[in-house]
Amino acid sequence: MEGEGKDRKADFLDLARTRRSIRRYRPDPVEREVILNVLEAARWAPSAVNSQPWHFIVVTDPATRQRLAEKARVLFLRWRHLASAPVVIAVIGDPRCSRWFTVDCSLAGANLMLAAHSLGLGTCWVGGFSQADIREVVGVPEHLEIVGLITLGHPDESPKPPPRLPLERLVSWERFEPGSAASRGERFRLSGLYSLRKRLVRLVRSRRKG
Numbered sequence: 001m002e003g004e005g006k007d008r009k010a011d012f013l014d015l016a017r018t019r020r021s022i023r024r025y026r027p028d029p030v031e032r033e034v035i036l037n038v039l040e041a042a043r044w045a046p047s048a049v050n051s052q053p054w055h056f057i058v059v060t061d062p063a064t065r066q067r068l069a070e071k072a073r074v075l076f077l078r079w080r081h082l083a084s085a086p087v088v089i090a091v092i093g094d095p096r097c098s099r100w101f102t103v104d105c106s107l108a109g110a111n112l113m114l115a116a117h118s119l120g121l122g123t124c125w126v127g128g129f130s131q132a133d134i135r136e137v138v139g140v141p142e143h144l145e146i147v148g149l150i151t152l153g154h155p156d157e158s159p160k161p162p163p164r165l166p167l168e169r170l171v172s173w174e175r176f177e178p179g180s181a182a183s184r185g186e187r188f189r190l191s192g193l194y195s196l197r198k199r200l201v202r203l204v205r206s207r208r209k210g
């Protein structure tokens with residue numbers, strides 16, 4: 001029994017460490033049974049006072065996914081994987097259920113993404129969109145909120161793990177230790193925004209030289 005417990009621990013750590021945000025997908029569809037399986041994992045997420053303030057819209061229709069990809073954006077950034085993934089799951093929260101609805105829905109999303117990874121499928125949480133733009137595409141009424149869009153499908157890439165802060169910069173024991181908490185600068189230098197900025201600077205420099 002003890003050995004079995006250890007294996008399960010190792011399995012879960014491995015699963016958590018190796019899950020990546022996947023932005024390239026093979027076109028093969030995902031079976032309904034498999035979609036229901038990952039949704040089942042989401043259903044068992046914890047929620048404040050067990051309010052379960054979530055609803056999931058499973059989008060497989062290519063035209064709707066295309067519209068999602070056209071509408072979801074932050075400034076000039078767009079998410080083409082909303083169109084190329086065979087499935088997009090919109091995680092909808094009900095703010096009337098509890099003030100923690102976004103936390104609850106995010107926990108459900110995390111369960112879903114790890115379950116998908118355990119089945120060899122890829123996912124990516126997409127949060128870069130405006131409510132108004134996406135609401136209309138999937139018909140979400142005003143009193144509900146789209147907490148996130150999750151792409152789901154067979155991965156067509158295996159990205160390198162983006163850097164993570166070491167535990168020493170993330171953990172205090174017993175009381176908050178100011179020196180041990182990562183600064184905003186440290187966090188920024190590991191973030192996707194920082195690498196995007198570096199890429200832009202390099203592009204501008206090479207254009208100037210050329």
Ligand SMILES: Cc1cc2nc3c(=O)[nH]c(=O)nc-3n(C[C@H](O)[C@H](O)[C@H](O)COP(=O)(O)O)c2cc1C
Pocket residue numbers: 019020021022023079124125126127128129161162192
């Ligand atoms: C709240 C949230 C919003 C995100 N929004 C986007 C997004 O709009 N587009 C995208 O491509 N990835 C998005 N991601 C994925 C992150 O970029 C990704 O999780 C991060 O770079 C770490 O990479 P990893 O998931 O492979 O470990 C989002 C993730 C979270 C948790």
